[in-house]
Every structure is written in structure tokens, then in C-alpha cells.
Amino acid sequence: MDWMGWASLLTTAAVLLTLMTTRLATDLVMLTALVFLSLTGILTSQEALSGFSNSGLVTVAFMYVIAAGIKNTGGLDWVIKHLLGRPTGARKAQSRIVGPVAVLSGFLNNTPVVATFIPAIARWAKQMNLPLPVLLMTLSYAAILGGTLTLIGTSTNLIVNGLYVEMTGNRSFGLFDITWISLPVAVVGILFLLFWLPIALRRHKGNGKKVFGDFREYTVEMAVANDGPLVGKSVQDAGLRHLQGLYLVEIERDSGLVTAVPSEERLRSNDRLVFAGDVEAIIELRQIHGLVPSTDEQPLLAKAAPERRIVEAVVSPECLSVGSTIRESRFREKYGAVVLAIARNGRRIQGNLGNIRLEPADTLLLEARPAFVTRQKYSRDFLLINDTEEERPDHSKSWRAWLILAVVIGLAATETTSMLNASMAGAILMLVTGCLTLNLARRSLDGHVLLTIACSFALGSALGKTGAAAWLATGVLSLTQGDYLLMLIGTYVLVSLMTEMITNNAAALLTLPVVLAITHAAGLPPEPFVLTLMMAASASFSTPLGYQTNLMIYGPGGFQFMDFMKAGIPLNIICGITTVTMAVLLYPAP
Numbered sequence: 201m202d203w204m205g206w207a208s209l210l211t212t213a214a215v216l217l218t219l220m221t222t223r224l225a226t227d228l229v230m231l232t233a234l235v236f237l238s239l240t241g242i243l244t245s246q247e248a249l250s251g252f253s254n255s256g257l258v259t260v261a262f263m264y265v266i267a268a269g270i271k272n273t274g275g276l277d278w279v280i281k282h283l284l285g286r287p288t289g290a291r292k293a294q295s296r297i298v299g300p301v302a303v304l305s306g307f308l309n310n311t312p313v314v315a316t317f318i319p320a321i322a323r324w325a326k327q328m329n330l331p332l333p334v335l336l337m338t339l340s341y342a343a344i345l346g347g348t349l350t351l352i353g354t355s356t357n358l359i360v361n362g363l364y365v366e367m368t369g370n371r372s373f374g375l376f377d378i379t380w381i382s383l384p385v386a387v388v389g390i391l392f393l394l395f396w397l398p399i400a401l402r403r404h405k406g407n408g409k410k411v412f413g414d415f416r417e418y419t420v421e422m423a424v425a426n427d428g429p430l431v432g433k434s435v436q437d438a439g440l441r442h443l444q445g446l447y448l449v450e451i452e453r454d455s456g457l458v459t460a461v462p463s464e465e466r467l468r469s470n471d472r473l474v475f476a477g478d479v480e481a482i483i484e485l486r487q488i489h490g491l492v493p494s495t496d497e498q499p500l501l502a503k504a505a506p507e508r509r510i511v512e513a514v515v516s517p518e519c520l521s522v523g524s525t526i527r528e529s530r531f532r533e534k535y536g537a538v539v540l541a542i543a544r545n546g547r548r549i550q551g552n553l554g555n556i557r558l559e560p561a562d563t564l565l566l567e568a569r570p571a572f573v574t575r576q577k578y579s580r581d582f583l584l585i586n587d588t589e590e591e592r593p594d595h596s597k598s599w600r601a602w603l604i605l606a607v608v609i610g611l612a613a614t615e616t617t618s619m620l621n622a623s624m625a626g627a628i629l630m631l632v633t634g635c636l637t638l639n640l641a642r643r644s645l646d647g648h649v650l651l652t653i654a655c656s657f658a659l660g661s662a663l664g665k666t667g668a669a670a671w672l673a674t675g676v677l678s679l680t681q682g683d684y685l686l687m688l689i690g691t692y693v694l695v696s697l698m699t700e701m702i703t704n705n706a707a708a709l710l711t712l713p714v715v716l717a718i719t720h721a722a723g724l725p726p727e728p729f730v731l732t733l734m735m736a737a738s739a740s741f742s743t744p745l746g747y748q749t750n751l752m753i754y755g756p757g758g759f760q761f762m763d764f765m766k767a768g769i770p771l772n773i774i775c776g777i778t779t780v781t782m783a784v785l786l787y788p789a790p
Contacts, residue, residue, distance in 0.1 A: 230655030251657025256362020262623035268644035269630035302346030421494035430490035445481025513582035527554035537568035563755025656709035673717035684789035695736035728787035741768030
């Protein structure tokens, strides 16, 4: 192996180490690796950029649009309304969730599926006195298992298939080729969920506690004294911008609201001010001449108002403010929202909000303008899990969206046309039939994910082109002594461990060239190994950060990190055993 091979290996190792030990954005790390491989001549410009035109990547983009059309028309609401019902116990409630969620996730991006179900299940658990943590973890795991059922169930399946076709020249996998392995895995996994989750999460009693509790626990309301010294002064000049323990959230004035209050806003007589943070710091407010306690009994934030939304959002690992304090990140100016409270590991953090350093999976209670919700629905910074005044979609068009999805599935399943062509046709039909506006279609495209995938192709191509993948394959073969079963087990374990530490797309694309090199060197068919890799890349049950749906339920369920390990590690082992068993049965060793 020449210097290019070693450079490719070291670049891959550096990427993995960076992603596992730093908070740098995945797309930035992958893009840096692509630029390095191109500048050093390891890859030609065409090879470095080939991922951007890969059919798998383009298919993923169009499937995002189709999923957005289903969500925008309220297509998921019908499922929730008619299938949840009134169960009498936790396991019966779980059984109501797993079926529809798994099936929907087999054909749609599971993020909007889970986002739609979370508030509905929270209300359901409260009404029926059911254990909310058990139901939310069932929701996330069922979505992950369901995503493996078809080739379009996850972006990982699509892009692995695209790179596999590009590197081998073999025919593409069919829509349901993976189903022969994934369906038994999903059935076994779901049965295990029904049995194990109520036991693993037995410390969580009742229907889940409301993490943020009553507004009075972390907000203080004051009023501007009539004709007092603060009248006419700006918020900055009145000394209300840089308080030690509290932060000015909003102002009620003449039955209207001033939200995300700017520093230059001028105070008026009888303005009602809402401060968030450490309520024990109220003595600081009382020392300000011109402020008096508010006499209104109902908290202002509890009143509905068109000027603002109260939103719960989970901080994504890709959020630009991770690692910074609320004050350092200039949160209000950057996002047009104010942090009312922060929960971590299921508990609200006490003290001065401005000095709290944000971490991935933190749950924020935000007071924001309506535009914030629209912007963040398709943003990588936050996962919105509870918009208390969510706009109602036009359900009259939901049947069109479902029909379009059915046509896409039918075209791909019967191989009337390619999955790429079917998804393109479906996306265009969503726009033409009014299920989705062009603006919403643009926002539905997750640029971060698409850029990460495209750049990951470059690393995979470098490993294959320079012989680095073949060199690694030789080492693996010597360890396994060419044993077919051990090689399948090794593939699953390697990818499964990597996907818990880095994104599942990156884990799959980095290991695929090595897996293909192993099968080529051993003279084995690549299909069972590629399908095993797809399954392992989605089997991320053991940490809240390993998969986006786990992150979404982390805050609302009041979970701790160990909850996922107790519930997810056994499930991962069971899914691994079932996957390898089915691969051996369907593709016997030569």
C-alpha cells in the first residue's frame, strides 16, 4: 500500500476521532476531509464530488419532500386519532403504538412521525394514567425498527445502496429485499420491547412528571410603577438587561405583548414585566426603584396570545450554541426566542439561566415568536417536541398525500421505474396537488444531513481506490480465518458500535468499502454483508445521542442516560443475533 493508502487511512481515523471526541459539526468534519483528499490528489475533483450526484443521495432528498407533504397535510393525525384507542394497561398501550409507528417509519422519514406522536402520546398517557416514559421509548424504538423494513425507510439504506451500486456495478437492491431480514428482526424486537421496557423503566412511576412544572416556579412578574422613575427609560437604561439571576422575557402592555424584548424598548406606566431564571433573585428586582410586584393572580405566560408561542425544544448535537452559555451565545438575538427554563437528565436546572452552558439533549422551554416555530421545524439546531399552539393542517388534502406515497411505493416495488424516478415523481406531485408549498419543500431538505452524506462518499471512495480497504480486509480475514459466520458477526458489531458514537450515515459509508473488500477477497457474495451493515447502522438503541428519535424523547420522558443503556443494550444484542441468523438462513455460506 502506497502513501495514498496510508493517507486515506489516517484521514478516516482522524475523522472518526474528531467526531467522537469533539462537538464539531459532522458536515464540517466530512467537508474538511473531502477538501484534503482532493487537494492532495488522492481523489480527482470528479471523484471527490461524485457523492453529490449519487442516486441514493438524490433519492433521500426527494423522500424528505414526500414525508413533509404527509406531515403538512395532517396525514399522521388520522392514524393517531383512530389507532391509539383506550387500552387498560402499559403493555396494551405499547401494542397500540408499535404497529402503526413501525409501518409508517418503513416508508417515511421517522423524525416527523415521532415528532407528531410525542404530544399525542403525552396527552393520551395523562388521560389514561399510563407510564409516559415506557410509551415514549416504545415510540422511538418502534420507529427505528420500522425504518429498517424497506429500502426507503431510512436515509442510510438509500445511500448505502447508492454507494454499493457505484462501487460494484451490481443491480440495486429492491424496495423489499431488506424486508426478508428486517421483518423478523422487527417482530422479535417489538416482542422484546413489550416484555422488557416496563421492567427496565419501572423506576418511572405514573404517567410522567411535567419537567417544567408551574410557570411560578421559575418566573417572576413585576410591574412598572405608575409615573415612577422608570417610565420612558429603555430596558438597558433601567438596569433590566444584565441582572444577575433573572432575565426579562416579555412585557404586557395595553392587552398586547412585547416578546423577546430588545434592549432599546422603552418602558411605560403599568407595564407588566415577566422575568425568568432564579426566582430567589427577586430581591434584586425589589431593590430597583420604580418596580412593584404584579397583582395579577394568573401567570402571564399561561395566557394564550397570538404574539408568542411557548415551545419545548431539544438541543441537537449539531446546534451552534452547544458548549456556550445562554449569554455567550446571544440566544435571544440569534434565534428570536427567550429561554424560560432548562432541563437536563429529566430535571430542571436551578439558578441563573444566563450562565448555564448548553449540552446536547438539553430540553429548553422557550418563549418565542410564531416565526421561530416555522423556522426551526426544519432546522438542525433544535428538535421541536411540543408546540403548544401548533397550526392545524388542512386535513382535506391528506388523502392526496397518502395516495401519492402509495403510487411511489407501487412504482418502486413493481420495478416499473427506479426508486430515484419514483421519488422525484412523488415530490413533484406533492407540489402540483397543493400538499406542499415550494417554500416548505425547500425547508424540508436537511442540508446538514445531505452534505454529510455527500462528503462521506469521498472518504469511502478514497479507501476503495487507494487499496486501504483491501489492506484492512486482509487483516480482518486473518482474524476471522475466513469464517463466514464470524465475518457477519464482526460486520454487525463494528457498524453497531460506530453508529452509537457517530452518525449512522457516516458509520455505514465509512465501513462499506471495507466490507466489500472483505467479501471480494474471501470470494463471498456481498449481499448478506451489505444488508447486515444496513441493519446494524440503524440499530442505535443504547444512547440518547445515537439516533435522532431517541434525542427527541429524552426530555419529555424525563430519562437519564442509563435508561437507554438498560433498555437498549439487550435490544441491540437481540437484534444483532436475529439479523445474523436471518442473513445466514437466507444466504447460506458457499
